[in-house]
Amino acid sequence: MNKDVIYYPRKSVEKAVSAYETPFFLYEEKRLRENCRRFKNAFDKYFDDFWPLFAVKANPNPEILKIIIDEGFAMDASSEAEVWLCEKLGVGGMYTGNYTTAKTLAYAKDRDFILNLDDITNLEALEEIGVPETLSFRINPGVGNATMENNVFAGPDAKYGVPFEKAVSAYKKAKEMGVKKFGIHMMTGSNVPIDEKDYFALIVEKLFNIVAEVKKETGIEIEIMNIGGGFGVPYRPEENSLDMEELAQSVRVVFDEQCKKYDLKEPRLMAEPGRIIAADAGWLVGLVVVIKDSYKKFVGIDASANDMPRPSIYGAYHYVSVLKKIPGENETVSIVGSICENNDQFAKNRQLPKCEVGDIVLIHNSGGHAFSMGHNYNGKPRHAEYLIADNGEIRQIRRAETIEDLYKTVKL
Ligand SMILES: Cc1ncc(COP(=O)(O)O)c(C=O)c1O
Structure with missing residues (x-):
């Protein structure tokens, strides 16, 4: 298990979820700075x-x-x-x-x-x-x-x-x-x-x-x-x-x-570089809103492909964590959003802790080529971004779009 991939700042995620409306992007300054330094120092050395x-x-x-x-x-x-x-x-x-x-x-x-x-x-x-x-x-x-x-x-x-x-x-x-x-x-x-x-x-x-x-x-x-x-x-x-x-x-x-x-x-x-600096310093944080037992089990979260389109565009794999207070059994599910496209699936047929409505789901590696690739298909506003500063404080660094934002460029 690569610790870089599965890491997330659990306390800060919980703090952010209790303070702000989901979904949102959460970035960690500490990790971002570490990534910058690792990259720069490696070349500076030679x-x-x-x-x-x-x-x-x-x-x-x-x-x-x-x-x-x-x-x-x-x-x-x-x-x-x-x-x-x-x-x-x-x-x-x-x-x-x-x-x-x-x-x-x-x-x-x-x-x-x-x-x-x-x-x-x-x-x-x-x-x-x-x-x-x-x-x-x-x-x-x-x-x-x-x-x-x-x-x-x-x-x-x-x-x-x-x-x-x-x-x-x-x-x-x-x-x-x-x-x-x-x-x-x-x-x-x-x-x-x-x-x-x-x-x-x-x-x-x-x-x-x-x-x-x-x-x-x-x-x-x-x-x-x-x-x-x-x-x-x-x-x-x-x-x-x-x-x-x-x-x-x-x-x-x-x-x-x-x-x-x-x-x-x-x-x-x-x-x-872009990705190696920013990707693993950001998570897309969503809440489980609907669980559907269909031909297979779909866990619907309040974030969608418009927030982070990499899986929908490239079929890209992103590690997913489900925050559970008490670890329970795992099951095979697909984590999906609410866009009218079947490729709006953050994870397909993944073994994850059994989800309930209200659980927090994290899409890892969402700090690079993530928000920036987002779009407004289906009239979906893009969501807010927050930063966990080095002193542990969490602050908003971009507000969520409103429906009005989406129609600012047309006459009604
Ligand atoms: C011209 C150019 N430079 C740099 C990058 C950054 O690539 P990466 O984020 O994979 O490091 C890209 C990514 O598309 C690019 O097109």
Whole structure:
């Protein structure tokens, strides 16, 4: 049993449930900070000038971002709204879009973000909006990896990145246009399987091949290497946690080998994790509202897929805890929400403690790519977010949407 997966702050959960209306997201500052430190320290140990970013899309709550910024992270933004939020919080970073308009690129360029272009054709937009001093390209190194097929972001089927055969032309053209400093970026998949320990080192090696080729053909020394996010997180109790130290060390080895092999000036290492920072620092907390004995047993809770759509979109597995005062027998049930879609099932056919109406159910690993993926299908307002601060106090960091919020943009 992986303790990282099954952990939850029971006392705080009980306190929050007795004080606030369910369902809600509950985040723990302590865990969030620990995750930031584990990640940053691992790379700091092997790289003098490591530059960590946090993928805003994983959790764009401003209070969460403030903590992560306080831990020394800048931001990876992917939309004008994410850039807007970062500007409010006084932080910049790198902008990685795909199929991005010139207007959006200009928005990010004007706000302390290094542009990371997804295609050589984006250079035309720079003619319109002005050429930045520093520019990066997202490269599709031809291979990708992820726990789920939908989260493979590189390889022939992926819509992202400059195919590596075109990389040299992209850098050459950018140099001709007046770019002075260059970065290279990859994001080959989200939640890369934890057991594939050498994966990042392998991809970094591929990137160095491109860095060397670019130098040979254009004279450009690439100065920033962003190895993306995608660091795997255990969702199941039988899965291991990623050993960040080991991973950072394996990247260090490749840096040393490749810089020597190609006589390169070492680029500054950058990474932009989301999930590994935020996922296990958050829980979706719901209450059992209906229990149905049908062809099988369904336990209906007051949260739905609109709150946390990962299971409904990807069939993603999330560990579930049922809080019982006295542990009793287990039974096989499915934990479901109230949306009119049959994929609104947080857990299918799971062995869980026998539930009663009024029991508290926790959906684990709901701190990253959870609330941020939520939606309003079926007219479901999204629910509140609370933070367990380091001093143990619990405070609301986002109010629940109201029905009126849902109709603010139409005339009635
Ligand atoms: C460009 C980019 N960077 C970083 C991330 C963060 O990935 P993860 O949360 O798996 O670390 C994503 C996730 O989709 C992404 O698209």
